Amino acid sequence: MPLHQLAVQPADVSGAGLGLALNAAAPMPLAACRLVHPDGSALMLGVLGASHVVTVEHPNSTFSEEISCAAHVQGELPGHADAPGYRLECHTATYDETGFRELAGRLRHRCAREPGWLGGAFPGDDAALTALAAEPDGAGWRWQTWHLYPAAAGGTVVYTSSRWRP
Secondary structure (H helix, E strand, C coil): CCEEECCCCCCCCCHHHCEEEECCCCCCCCEEEEEECCCCCEEEEEECCCCEEEEEEECCEEEEEEEECCCCCCCECCCEEEECCEEEEEEEEEECHHHHHHHHHHHHHHHHHCCCEEEEECCCCCCCEEEEEEEEECCEEEEEEEEEEEECCEEEEEEEEEEECC
16 A cells, blocks of 8 residues: 555654755665566665655665654755765745645545555644655666645645666
């Protein structure tokens, strides 16, 4: 099931506290989805406490990206980051109530129905959601994530787009 109704409160309650860790020991996800590349490599999407971890298992190398409040190996979440074979773009947006609820509904729908998607919904608010989507990209992978943090009148979304190649 690609959309998981999680029975735990999110550990990460604000996008402002997110950090980035590359190639660190990957924490155990609350929900996960394994995708297989046509070349036989694999990518694991994982939902953490309102954050995420992505790991790649390739015959010649391995890679991991963690974006969470506990991940600060590379420091606070940057607008972009580069490493050998890797590129991250990130931005944060604030939505009014209607726009935030509509985005959450679209993401929940895609997680529940489309291949390559994973979502983790947290209790207390239908828009408390972490969504991930990935697909092969040449010899590597590309993925996108949405971290939704509801507020009194709308909410904040931290959006990331990543690419990894061996």
